[in-house]
Amino acid sequence: MLKVRVPASTSNLGPGLDCLGLALKLYRTFEVSPGGPPAPEGDLVVQGLCEAFRRAGRKAPEVSVRWEGEVPVARGLGSSAAARVAGLMAGNGLLGEPFSKEELLDMAAELEGHPDNAAPALLGGLVVAVRTEGGVVWVRMDPPDGLFVALAVPEFSLDTERARKLLPGLVALKDAVYNISRAALLVAALAEGRCELLREATKDRLHQPYREPLVPGFGEVCRAALDAGACGVALSGAGPSVVALCFDDGWKVARAMADAWERSGVRAEPMALEPDRKGARYV
Template sequence: MIIKIPATSANLGPGFDALGLSLELFNEVEICENSFHCISLNGYGSEKAWLKKNNAFLNIFREIYTKLGGNPNQNFKISFQNNIPFSRGLGSSSAVIVGAIAAAYYMRGFSVDRGKILNLALEYENHPDNIAPATYGGFVSSITSGKNVYSQKCEIDADIKAIVVIPDTPMPTNESRGKLPKSFTIKDCVSNLSHAAFLTACFMKKDYDSLRLACVDKMHEEVRMSALPELFSVREVAYANGAIMSSLSGSGSTFLNLAHASDAQKIKNALVDKFKNFKVEILNIDNNGFNIS
């Protein structure tokens, strides 16, 4: 089997731990039963030999595979093509979790029910902002209740492109989250609630030109961006050149910019010219989530 799992951009400004978007940047994993254990790594992480011995995808895959009645001693040949950078706010860990669970169900011959996969993924990542769009694709607004995730999804028009700015500097989620305030004012909470609700309505109604007004955050972006002050300039340059939305991607350090297709190249050129040490890519929005073949 081959499974492709998309990168995701979470929070989207005010939607802290709740909102996410799926991007056409995929990790690809090929798995087959084998007479001996074999792992190959390409792309991000290929230089880290220890990943072959302590591989999160394989650990989760084996755990679920065994729970589904699989032989715990079964050997596999697994080939990874990692195109999602680590610790950059593009959902690399969620891609691992969702991909491993879905792959285990498929290899055991079970129906790959996306709702079930998502609920199981919550056991490994306790907020749904990345795992939900990795599962369903498109724009996803999610809540949790007990051990279940409840999501509302809408597809994004092909005219909307993502221009992602990826610095070399990683921002591990745990470290980034640890810098956030432990309490917030009622004013800031109300601001985020109202903007997250409005942002969700804009995506659902395809009112893309109101996204800039909607994506204002008062809880996490400023604190996280202060660790890499150039990100404030990234937002300024993107908006000055026609972006309809500009927000920190997840916990960073990637910055997500959305634009109409006619403006995407102009925005990319301006960002490349200004931030020569950052990687800038134009990506399509993925509306499908993980894919198995």
């Protein structure tokens, strides 16, 4: 039996579509045991485990999977990436750990389709990750000291694939330049702890305008976060959760966002979290 603890993650942070993610101190612990009642078909933990065994040229055993923790499903907080990373880690452990974290990240990104949540889930911290023909290339950074992540997690869920289908196949050059410049600014601002730059650096034109209709009250929630003192605010992943970056009172911002959603007729849970710096690990 193996236990793997994996952090939640928030991705994109505005302009960093499919390439930027931050691990959070919100966890799910997975217990994987060979034998016992097999996990249901399509289980994402089993999917990860089977991929590790396939890469090793071995037949995967039947396993049972149990989990506990606080990471909500289909809320834009990397729950699917956490499950797949847990399966890959469990598979690697059962195999005697033949794979490096770099190799596990390649597998996770292939299963997920992009590395933005898988990378911070596995590595912790703030990660810029890019898929190439030769695998995932990435840079991991420790988040700046004093950074808090305020969240408002609504009661409704949002399917990632549904949200992705809304995105256009082609975008205007001016919008591409807008995002490239702000994604670069965002990473630089976080590297130097420049709170005053984050309001501009978290703006986006490539995905949030198209996904906003699926998130009622999104504009009001963002304004409430900024009015309460957030440095920057964005959709968390594909949504529907909204994430705000703060260097002060994260709970004040989180409650302001939840209150704004209540005024839009949506119940939401406020959270104020520190970044996770360790990533997935055996427990």
